[in-house]
Amino acid sequence: MYLLNGDSKQTLDCSDRGFQYGDGLFETIEVRNGTPVFLDQHFQRLQRGCQRMLITPPDITLLKAEAFQLVNGADSAVLKLIVTRGSGGRGYRQPETMRPTRLFSLHPFPEYPDNYFSHGINVRFCHTALGLSPALAGIKHLNRLEQVMARSEWNTDDFQEGLMLDLNGKVIEGTMSNLFLIKDRVLMTPILDHCGVEGVLKGIIIALARANSIQVMEKNISKEDVYAADELFVSNSIIGIWPIKQLELQSYAIGAVTQRLQALLLALKQEEIHAC
């Protein structure tokens, strides 16, 4: 189901700059019991992205109304929002009058086995390196070819995620998730100033950790740091927190900090769902 600039339609003008240049942003939002979870945080990130990309952000009240209209009480779903710079302009040059496009779509929630959450996943390192592009780092924009290329490196169900390094060999994130390490009870996650996506859930996990006296460090992370970690997990808005049980030849226990963060996150989601 689609809602394009408020209309129930699923075709788009080919001149849209989202299609022509990947000139836009997106959000992927979990829906539970009719509630788009962490909607405010998603809209805040969208606004930050619009600001950096000089796209006039759509009105948040309107976005919220459209989100709930499309969700329409759905029990469990994925809500995706794409915002583009709209049509027009000559070549790369921006249109003089910008009319951003907003597209909501609603999708079935993926059927992930429960044991990904409880017993962890298998992960590999990808060969495709993340390019270094400070101008776009952190933004959840529509230029996602590196992720597509990395995800094309395996085609079996043996691995649930692939970790990506940047050109300098720093470990940055998963193809669709952020990465966290725990070492000596300190929660660590890569700095994303040269590449990577600042996940909404990443921000929520960091806030939850700090509020619960877990020390957090955003730092440069090497492969060696990852191999030496006590616990590892990946996160995004749809999967929540998935512990990593196996990375290449290295095994990890599902540790106490990961389980505590999983419990804290579930509780926070429940609060949010009941408040709506």
Added chain:
Amino acid sequence: MYLLNGDSKQTLDCSDRGFQYGDGLFETIEVRNGTPVFLDQHFQRLQRGCQRMLITPPDITLLKAEAFQLVNGADSAVLKLIVTRGSGGRGYRQPETMRPTRLFSLHPFPEYPDNYFSHGINVRFCHTALGLSPALAGIKHLNRLEQVMARSEWNTDDFQEGLMLDLNGKVIEGTMSNLFLIKDRVLMTPILDHCGVEGVLKGIIIALARANSIQVMEKNISKEDVYAADELFVSNSIIGIWPIKQLELQSYAIGAVTQRLQALLLALKQEEIHAC
């Protein structure tokens, strides 16, 4: 005018991966006297790009037929072709059965003043740096946010192009063009192994130069090299060769090598147009 998978329509399914992830490629082709100029070279580059991006390339005979159908004898126009991985797949993962999308569109030829060609253009350096991404370097793909951001740095007609440096400060290309320098009668152009687009016209200019005993070097180029050049020009399939007369505070003469290449290129185009 649009031709989408052979049909006269200009709306596209929103699930297309070109729109969702910038998961595709494009070509921009000059049309003169009903002829899409250097069409074979454009299709060859498209095929190389498809190969690197693991997209099944569309049938070239079909593409050629559709190109001529849309051009329909137009005297002067711009023909654009977008090829995407099509719809489907879960997230970044490729669809099991790929049905690439092909979209031709025909646009009026931009009305550039003749003196850009004859007397040169004004150019600036952009602040937006090109990220380093060897996996995507050289490919004319749909992830073009860096170009959009660079082109948004000026909004007047004082500059006809902006030159982009990479993260390491090497000069790479213009926002919409390749860059050439002439120093001591040697033609030089940046190596594009970490970023940049391998322009069809860049390839043709290099071949023309070599066939006419002009020495060519593809090398790393610094700002200092650019300032010290005897002649400078930018090229793409639509503008052809535009000499640079002014870059920031530095002026350049329209030199003999640039003029010779302009003449050779015009002659080659005429041949191509008459052969069709």
